Amino acid sequence: MNSWRGFPPAAKPIRVEGGIKARSKRGEIAQTWWSRRFIEVLESFGMGGRLQRGKRYARAGQVLNLTLSTSVVVGLVQGSRPEPYRARIAIKAFTAAEWERIERELAGQALYAAKLLAGEMPTDIERIFDEVGLQLFPVTMRELTMDCSCPDWEIPCKHLAAACYLLAESFDEDPFQILAWRGRGREELLDRLRALRGTVAGPAAKEPDDAAPLSECLETFWTAPEPLASATGPEPEPTVPDALLDELEPLPVKIGNTNAVEALRPAYRAMSRP
Structure with a gap:
């Protein structure tokens, strides 16, 4: 009996079109060593069984949106209720002084x-x-x-687990996402490494006659040059007007039946419109 001991039958998630689907259709989702390492770390915390619940969600495209910023990954996951759940995975970013030590070592x-x-x-x-x-x-x-806005008390719930798997796949595609999560974006890190290794292009780079002889720059000869600037300038990175709210801890305040943080989102989005 589905309702044995008074428990209702498990509700099926609302199917969505255009969600983010895991590329892996069977077996392990993570492919590279760094994304597998991330999943292994989560499993080492005793999350292995609970993570498996999210694989079906990740492969079915139930995750509508996944954004990564310093310290915080936020996923919108469609469950069995009309309103998608907000799943958040946060980690402490390294400080500027810690990144300076890392960059010098690298x-x-x-x-x-x-x-x-x-x-x-x-x-x-x-x-x-x-x-x-x-x-x-x-x-x-x-x-x-x-944390997740769903009523499931387990951590991770299937919505968080689905977000974890898709986060691992994003690490497969771009390993610099791991470092960005810890507080250092790709271009900023590479610029710092070029500067520390003395390979930043300057005025002398425009004057071939003044270039140093090869014998004096063998160590840096094979390092990658800086990419050419676009004629139209760099594309502005998309901003998320309510991203600041994702940094807040859940507030024990409700407005009607809505959590106070969620109630503020429409106002933040409205203020960002032209």
Whole structure:
């Protein structure tokens, strides 16, 4: 009996069109070493069984939207109710002083700098973080904050689990997302590495006659040059007007039946319109 002991039958999620679907159709979702490492870390916290519940959601395209900013990943996940649930995965970003130590260590080792400048994630980059007393991936559950607006009390619920799997796939596609989550965007990091290694293009770069001889710049010869600036200027990054609200802890205040933070979202979005 579906309603045995008074429990109602499990509600099926509302199917959506145009959601974000996991590329993997069976087996493991994470493909690269760094995304597998992220899933392994979550499983090491005893989340393995609960994470599996979200695979079906991730593959069915129930995640409508997934945004990553410093410290916070927010996913909108369609469940069985008309209003999508808001799943949030937060981690502590490194401070500016901590990133300075990391960048100096990375820049001091040519192989690491070359791989990052080429858009690759060095296989043992975690060692660099260890050497400066930091961890790239969380080592305890206390380093992660997860919450969801659904009524499920388990952490992670299937909505959070689906967001975790799609986050791992985004790490497959762009490993710099991991570093951005920790507080350092791709271009800012690469600019810092170029500056620390003395490869930033300056006025002398426009004057070939004044260029240093090859014998004096062998160490930096193979590093990637800066990309050419677009003639029309860089595209502005899209802004999320209510992203600030995602940084807030859930408030124990309701306006009618709506959480106070959610009630403020329409106002933030309205103020951002032209």
